[in-house]
Amino acid sequence: MTDGGLRARLGARANGSPLDSSSWILSVAILAVVIPASDKVASNDVFFAAHGVSPIAWVVLLIAGLVLTWLVLAGVLKLLKSTLSATAFDVVTSIVMLVITWFFVGNVLSRTVFASTPVLGPIVAFVLASVITLVARRVRMGLVLFVFASVAAAIPLVSNVLSDAQTPPSEPFAFDAATDRPNIVWVISDELQYPLAFTQDGQARPELPNLAALQKQSTTYTRAYSAANYTDYAVPSQLTGISDAAGQGNDRMEKVRAGLGIIPGLSNEYSVVTESPIYHFECNDASCASVGSDASQSVFSRYLGFAADTAAIAGKTALAEPFSNLFPSLDGKWKDFWSGGDEFGNDADADSVSKAISGIQQARSAYPDAPVFALWHTIRTHAPWAVDRQGLPIYPARLPVVEGAHMVGSDKAGKYSTPELQSLERRLYAASAIDFDRQLGELVAELKAEGTFDDTMIVVTADHGATIPITQDRRYGDTLSERWSQVAHVPLMIKAPGQQTPEVVTAVRSTGQIAQTVMDSAGATPGSDLTLSPDLSQDLASPPVFSTVAGGVMTPWVYSGVKEVDPWTPDDLTPVNPDYPFAIGIDPALLGAAAPSGYAAAADITIAPLPGESDQQLLVLTRDPATCTGDVGLVASGDTVIGSALWERTTASGSVDTRGWAIVPKSDPTTYRVLCPTS
Numbered sequence: 001m002t003d004g005g006l007r008a009r010l011g012a013r014a015n016g017s018p019l020d021s022s023s024w025i026l027s028v029a030i031l032a033v034v035i036p037a038s039d040k041v042a043s044n045d046v047f048f049a050a051h052g053v054s055p056i057a058w059v060v061l062l063i064a065g066l067v068l069t070w071l072v073l074a075g076v077l078k079l080l081k082s083t084l085s086a087t088a089f090d091v092v093t094s095i096v097m098l099v100i101t102w103f104f105v106g107n108v109l110s111r112t113v114f115a116s117t118p119v120l121g122p123i124v125a126f127v128l129a130s131v132i133t134l135v136a137r138r139v140r141m142g143l144v145l146f147v148f149a150s151v152a153a154a155i156p157l158v159s160n161v162l163s164d165a166q167t168p169p170s171e172p173f174a175f176d177a178a179t180d181r182p183n184i185v186w187v188i189s190d191e192l193q194y195p196l197a198f199t200q201d202g203q204a205r206p207e208l209p210n211l212a213a214l215q216k217q218s219t220t221y222t223r224a225y226s227a228a229n230y231t232d233y234a235v236p237s238q239l240t241g242i243s244d245a246a247g248q249g250n251d252r253m254e255k256v257r258a259g260l261g262i263i264p265g266l267s268n269e270y271s272v273v274t275e276s277p278i279y280h281f282e283c284n285d286a287s288c289a290s291v292g293s294d295a296s297q298s299v300f301s302r303y304l305g306f307a308a309d310t311a312a313i314a315g316k317t318a319l320a321e322p323f324s325n326l327f328p329s330l331d332g333k334w335k336d337f338w339s340g341g342d343e344f345g346n347d348a349d350a351d352s353v354s355k356a357i358s359g360i361q362q363a364r365s366a367y368p369d370a371p372v373f374a375l376w377h378t379i380r381t382h383a384p385w386a387v388d389r390q391g392l393p394i395y396p397a398r399l400p401v402v403e404g405a406h407m408v409g410s411d412k413a414g415k416y417s418t419p420e421l422q423s424l425e426r427r428l429y430a431a432s433a434i435d436f437d438r439q440l441g442e443l444v445a446e447l448k449a450e451g452t453f454d455d456t457m458i459v460v461t462a463d464h465g466a467t468i469p470i471t472q473d474r475r476y477g478d479t480l481s482e483r484w485s486q487v488a489h490v491p492l493m494i495k496a497p498g499q500q501t502p503e504v505v506t507a508v509r510s511t512g513q514i515a516q517t518v519m520d521s522a523g524a525t526p527g528s529d530l531t532l533s534p535d536l537s538q539d540l541a542s543p544p545v546f547s548t549v550a551g552g553v554m555t556p557w558v559y560s561g562v563k564e565v566d567p568w569t570p571d572d573l574t575p576v577n578p579d580y581p582f583a584i585g586i587d588p589a590l591l592g593a594a595a596p597s598g599y600a601a602a603a604d605i606t607i608a609p610l611p612g613e614s615d616q617q618l619l620v621l622t623r624d625p626a627t628c629t630g631d632v633g634l635v636a637s638g639d640t641v642i643g644s645a646l647w648e649r650t651t652a653s654g655s656v657d658t659r660g661w662a663i664v665p666k667s668d669p670t671t672y673r674v675l676c677p678t679s
Contacts, residue, residue, distance in 0.1 A: 013090040014138045018077035021093050023142030025100055026070050028132070030149035032104035037314035038062070042156035044258040046278070050335040051306040059157045061303065066150050090137070097136055102129035110320035118320055171527020173265035179523025181269060181371045182497035183456040185360075185443070186518065188238070188276075188375070189436050190231060190343075190382040193465025194489040195566045196433050198222070202504055204493075207434055207573050210441030214458065217495050219503040221536065224492035225484075225559055226464040226511050228547045229475040230332035231343045232257050233554070234463035234511070235278060235377065239263060241532030243512030244545040246554035253554070262515050263375070265526060271367040273359035276377035277348045278334065305335070312337040331549055332475075339399070342383065346398040350380040350432075351391065353439035357446045364450070373522075376443065380436040383407060383466060383474065385428035388614040389581060391435035394428075394663060395610040395618040402610075402620055407474075409646065409661050415469055417649040418631045420585040422468045424646055424661060426572040427582055429468070455497045457521050461511055462490040467567070476548060483557065485564040488546035494536070497521065508559055509536055510544035582616065582663035585632040586644045595636050599675035602627050605660075609669045617667070621645055621660035621674060628676035633660070636675055637667040645674050 015021060041047060041058075048055050081089045105128050110121030136142065175181075197211060198204055202222040204212035227237035227245045233253065237245050239261025245253055260279060263272060315327030328337045336345030349355070356376040363372050380387075384407055386397040400406045406414035408428060409421035416422045440460070447453035466474040467486040477483035490511060516535040519526065526532060534540060547554040575581040580591045590596060606622040619635065633645035643664035660674075 013086070013093075015136060015140045015142075016081070016086075016089075017140055017142075018081055019074045020140045020142040021097070021136065022070055022073035022077050023146035024132075024136040025097055025142075026066070026073060027142060027145040027149045028101045028104050030066065030146075030153055032108050033314050033318040034062075034066070034153045035149070036318045037310060038153045039156045040313055040317050041310060042159075043254050044334075046258050046334050047309075051309070052302045053306045055157050058306070059154050062154060062157070063150060066153070070146060094133055094137060098129050098133045101132050102126050104318075105129055105132075107318060107320045107323065111318075121320065171529050173262075173268060173519075173527065174525040175269050176523035176525075181522055183372045183374075183452055184270070184459075184518055184521065185372075185374045185376065185447070185456055186459045186514075187440065187443070187461070188235060188377040189433075189460070189462050189491070190377065190379040191464065191466040192381040192433060192436065192462040192491060193467070193486045194224075194462075194491050195485060195564075195568055196430065196465075197491040200564075200566050202506075205573065207430065208437040210437045210444060211460070211493070214440070214444060214460065214495060215493060216502050217499050218458070218460075218493045219496065219499070219505060221492040221494075221505045221509045223506060224461070224490055224509045224511060225488045225544045225546050226462065226490045227545070228549055228554065229464050229487055230549045231278070231382075231463050232332055232334060233547065233549055236261060238461070238463070238511050238514055240530070241512055241515035243510035243533040243540055244547075244556065246545060246547040246556035250552065250554070262519060262524075262526065262530070262532075263373070265530070266373050266518075266522060266524065269371070269522070269524070270373035271363040271370040272373050272375075273356070273363050274375040274377075275352050275356035275359055276375060277344045277379055278377060279375065309335055309337050329551075331551065342399050344379055344382065346396075348379055350378065350382070350387075350397070351435075351439070352376070352378055352380075353442050357443060360446070371522075377463075378436060378439065380439065381429070381432045381462070383429075385425065385432040386612075387428075387431055387435050388616050389431045389434050389578075390614070391431075391438060392612070392614040394612045394614040394616050396612070402608075405620075405659065408618065408663075409648070411648070414474055415471060417470075418646065420631055420644070420646045421648065421661065422470075423569075423572055423584045424582060424663065425468045426568065427575065427584075429466075430568075430573055431581075456495075457497050457518070458495040459492075459514060459518070460494075461492045461514065463511075464488065465490055480557075481563055481565055482567075483548075484546070484559065484562045486567060488557070488559075489564060505536070507539060508544060510540060512544070513538075513540070579665065580643055583643045584646060586634065586641075590634065590641045591643070593641055594639055595634065595641055595675055598678055599634055600678050601636075601673045602633075602676045605674045607669070607672050607674065609672070615666050616663050617665070617669075619645075619662040619664065619672065621647075621662060623647075623658050623660065623674075625658045627658075628674075630677055633677065634675040635662045635664050636673045637664075637671045638673075641675075642667065 077093060080092055102125050106122040106125035109125050110118035114120040197208060202220055204215045226234050227242055228234045233245050236256045240256050242248060312327050316324055316330050330337060332343040339345040360372055360374050384397050384399055384401060386393050386395055388394055401408055404412045406412050407425060409424045410416050447456055465487045467477045467482050469478050471478050475487055477487050512533040513536045516532040520535050543559045545556045545558050547556050576588050577591055583591055604624060604627055608620040610618040631647050634641050635643045635645050643662050645660050645662045647658055647660040
């Protein structure tokens with residue numbers, strides 16, 4: 001059938017208005033994408049505060065953006081109408097309407113009605129899109145639909161602003177008048193696994209002397225488990241007293257993730273100080289929640305970042321696979337979704353103890369008669385682990401570290417192909433823990449200097465741990481044993497006010513029990529709207545549950561006595577030669593000596609030094625697969641061996657060239673050479 005015959009059957013286009021036609025097109029996009037994303041964004045006040053953006057300001061910008069897009073699209077259609085014949089304008093406009101409607105309706109159907117058989121979504125959507133396109137040709141009601149859709153998109157945000165219902169205020173806490181309220185310092189070291197901080201017999205590692213000293217006056221819980229393997233579930237669960245995040249359900253956890261748990265209630269009696277990549281400094285209600293929004297950042301930059309993250313939410317929320325795969329994961333984050341796949345982006349401050357100390361000092365100065373509650377949530381031990389044992393950055397703490405490598409020594413998924421590369425990353429992890437211990441020592445020293453240490457309750461724990469995996473994400477572990485040993489199992493040590501002698505609790509405990517323990521010490525009772533897990537002196541009604549999170553789905557894993565393995569070797573914790581802490585898989589006698597026989601310099605290896613403040617230098621190596629054999633070579637400066645070259649196996653990088661890694665004492669980059677075995 002000819003085009004003219006088809007148009008004759010369909011009839012002439014009755015809707016020739018570019019404004020109305022653009023309204024039809026944009027309305028479909030709003031209904032399919034903007035409304036689901038708006039509803040998701042509106043439910044989380046932390047998301048707004050993280051970007052320094054007011055919800056009401058975003059409502060205004062959302063409406064302005066929709067109107068601007070509508071006008072631009074209408075302008076394009078008007079230009080087409082003035083330059084094309086009536087037939088050509090009809091064909092172009094109809095095709096645009098059909099394709100856009102088919103795409104968005106197909107995604108909606110594939111995610112909802114046909115979620116179990118998504119292939120049917122595009123088929124049914126084509127039929128519906130054809131019907132909608134035909135109606136749009138004949139009926140001028142696009143403007144009405146556009147206004148309706150725009151209002152519907154703004155309703156969740158406007159409703160929350162007007163009702164102040166983003167995070168409903170908790171019922172006031174009741175405080176025991178007879179309680180002499182102690183100061184409380186709650187320390188959360190992000191991604192610090194238990195076996196890195198403690199030996200299997202429950203002693204703090206000697207590499208962490210400040211933690212070991214504090215342990216002499218604290219109670220150590222040797223079998224404490226986190227609630228979840230992502231920060232934005234694990235930390236709010238701690239603060240809200242939740243031991244089973246999956247058992248709360250998605251709706252409840254969405255509210256928990258947007259709140260501050262017991263902190264707002266404690267602020268009625270305590271001067272509250274927070275230093276955290278999640279919550280703002282001196283926070284006493286949910287309105288000051290933050291994820292490190294920078295006050296010096298321009299308004300344009302803040303809103304641009306907010307728009308980018310909103311687009312990520314829209315793509316992940318409204319689109320079906322494979323289109324949703326083009327957008328970054330939302331797991332474990334409040335912001336910076338596009339920056340490498342981890343919670344805090346590439347700019348979060350990991351050397352933050354001075355800010356925590358400053359906050360405590362300011363609180364004491366402003367309210368000398370009030371006890372202090374201080375939350376110090378540090379990400380020094382969160383990947384990417386980038387510092388040396390003195391706490392100086394070896395390389396920029398960004399993700400991915402280089403193109404195609406999520407972490408040092410890994411492939412783009414963060415997995416490791418050789419034991420030597422795993423050892424390299426463990427040594428970086430250990431160095432980060434050592435620097436956290438240094439910062440902890442500074443905090444304790446400040447409390448002692450001001451004379452408040454003895455009567456202060458100090459909690460030291462982690463949100464969850466991490467592992468150095470071969471086949472899985474570092475927050476999952478390659479085996480169930482690794483998941484419990486290194487991800488779920490976390491340090492937990494509490495110095496009670498006035499405590500002088502150490503105690504050990506070997507019973508299974510959850511970090512969700514910390515909140516009630518803090519409340520007991522503060523003499524506080526929550527309102528009926530906040531139910532906390534029992535304090536740490538009690539057993540839970542059922543074993544603690546560790547939830548792995550993926551795509552917003554929480555999978556619970558109940559502790560059942562899984563064997564826990566210590567992955568740490570003495571060399572990874574304390575290198576044999578402190579001058580060459582990252583020399584792995586080679587004879588230590590070679591270090592600082594002339595290049596031995598059996599090795600030859602390879603001329604066709606690219607050596608790329610990454611900048612850093614440390615006296616240790618990270619080198620990213622690239623070679624042809626045939627250049628070297630084996631997993632380990634040598635790095636020399638001139639004729640002197642200064643470290644090891646650790647090669648990825650070809651299955652890790654997946655590229656024609658083979659990538660290698662080395663961390664060596666810093667020297668003139670022009671003198672670096674890679675030596676390969678000659679046989």
